[in-house]
Amino acid sequence: MKKIPEFANEDDERRFWQAHDSVEYMDWSEAETVILPELKPSTKSISLRLPESMLEQLKLLAHKRDVPYQSLVKMFLAERLQSELRSTQG
Structure with a gap:
């Protein structure tokens, strides 16, 4: 080595x-497999301009799901990214 x-x-x-x-x-x-349950991915703040009506709809959906609206936006983005990546790999 x-x-x-x-x-x-x-x-x-x-x-x-x-x-x-x-x-x-x-x-x-x-090598051994290691699980790091407390490890969180690094994040970066961004500024995103949305139509007010879209933001209100997001907040309403988030309230119904009992999650913060920013978390809901991240969930939606993650789902769509995975979908797009799968479709481009096929």
Whole structure:
């Protein structure tokens, strides 16, 4: 196995792993599956302009489902993204 070099920062490490195969540096046969239940994906705030009527409809649906309207928007987007990705892969 090759020795993993020291990295000055995460960007350097990211560039290294993009250009190198980890099989040359790690014995994956001894790897174990790890579950990280508390790990949450990083998020980024965005500004989104919606017609007021659409926002009111979203809030009404969210209230009926007992979820915050922003969470409902994320659920709708996630469902549509998965649908679109499936249709483009076929």
